[in-house]
Amino acid sequence: QVQLAESGGGLVQVGGSLSHHCAASGFSWNNYIMGWYRQVLGQERELVAAIRSGGSTYYADSVTGRFAILKDNGDLTFNLRMNSLKPEDTAVYYCNLRNDHGDEWWGQGAQVTVSS
Secondary structure: OOEEEEEEOEEEEOOOOEEEEEEEEOOOOOOEEEEEEEEOOOOOOEEEEEEEOOOOEEEOOOOOOOEEEEEOOOOOEEEEEEOOOOHHHOEEEEEEEEEOOOOEEEOOOEEEEEEO
16 A cells, blocks of 8 residues: 655745655555645645656746755655745645556645745
């Protein structure tokens, strides 16, 4: 059974930094995409960053240059480092793990609040 454990998030002032940590267990496929989505109440969930098993990454325009994905070697453990945070980054952040069969798993979400 695949599980995603999330930790991190929190409250920070404008310009500060936070990390959002995702650790997957029970995942037995070689290929994957780990993504981070965020959602504001009443709005659709949006993809902000992702990393493929081959190492390629994607960042939404709104976070390019400020967010970075770090991966622990030899483990399905990832860290989304969020720098230069803005009030518009306030949302619930979710991890999403997908294999190449179309299966996907979600973490429980973590609140990120940026105060001005």
